[in-house]
Amino acid sequence: MDALELLDLIQKGESSVVQFKVRINDAYKIGTEMVAFSNTKGGLIIIGVDDKSGDINGLSFEEIAETNQLLANAASDNVKPQIFIETETVEVENKNVIVASIAEGMSKPHTDNKGIIWLKNGSDKRKVVAREEMARLLQNSGNLFAxxxxxxxxxxxxxxxxxxxxxxxxxxxxxxxxxxxxxxxxxxxxxxxxxxxxxxxxxxxxxxxxxxFRPNFTVQCVSFVGNDISSKEYRDKEEPITGNLKELYEKTLSFITRNLKKVQIKEGFNSQSKLEIPIETIEELLVNALIHRDYFILSSIKIFIFDNRIEITSPGRLPNTLTIDNIKIGTSISRNPILFTNARYILPFVGVGSGIPRAIENSPDLELINDTERELFISVIKRPE
Known part of the structure; x- marks a missing residue:
């Protein structure tokens, strides 16, 4: 990191991925900060900057050596399982600042040496006490599947x-x-x-x-008048759809298709028609939502049909290292291995990561949103004008 990049970070202030420390002298306390970063999305601890004012105080040569040693000790002795961090010294305004990089943990949940789990909460941190949160941290590390x-x-x-x-x-x-x-x-x-x-x-x-036994695992469907979710008018609405995965799929697909227009393929009264949106796109995204949603989140899948688009909202952000870019090229990680392995015999599901690429091929303007803050994955299918 160069001085300009560091100055830009400092000017933006603390956040859920950046934290300032004037000095550090307590391995346990800095270890809890590392735990919080490791259990969330990783981040930077910048030492030599006042967290109240953003002023750069800088570190002496001796302080740099002591701080690096303390950081290394904290990462190995006060974070369980231990983590490995990267540090670098950056000169800013003729003052030396240490930037410690903490990666998102691959063995979540990490704890401090007292067994306490910490998560980032904005620019601060908080203890984890809810079992559901602990379960989801285990899920993210591949040690527990819903x-x-x-x-x-x-x-x-x-x-x-x-x-x-x-x-x-x-x-x-x-x-x-x-x-x-x-x-x-x-x-x-x-x-x-x-x-x-x-x-x-x-x-x-x-x-x-x-x-x-799991009343939240339904699909909620609404067809609105207009393009705003705050609209008080709707064309069609279902009670939350219930049943096993096959029933959820069939009933939801029926709701979507009956609320879409049919387009005439050729001229002539008796010519065939097709849906305004390729049925293959809808099938792929609906199956994707049912198989890959996060079942540790007690919430429903939501299907909203607007005049200009369809939104399929699935509980849970993309797992682990998946990104929008790599799912577009077929990268897949199984969040629910029992469903992933067996759904192909009851649903139109292949399970080789080809679903999203096929949906994009059929609907090139498909928009995919990985909402990490609200823990949602949203597919937006544009409707033709």
């Missing part, structure tokens, strides 16, 4: 037996009778039941009524 968690109160009797048998036949080319195992055994082999309880993945795929 669809593998067990759902209390469920049993094998909550499975739609007929639908599950159709799935088994499609997946194995054999009936359950031919396999010679009970439904519970097959479910167990698929990771969908344990200790007599269904996993969330098993419930979502084959449950008779998943919303009995």
């Amino acid at each position: 669809d593998e968690t067990l759902v209390n109160g469920t049993t094998v009797n909550d499975i739609d037996e007929d639908f599950f048998q159709e799935f088994v036949l499609a997946k194995t080319k054999k009936s359950i009778e031919e396999i010679g195992q009970s439904t519970s055994t097959v479910l167990s082999n698929l990771g969908m039941i344990k200790e007599g309880k269904l996993s969330l993945g098993g419930l979502l795929l084959f449950g008779k009524n998943p919303q009995q």
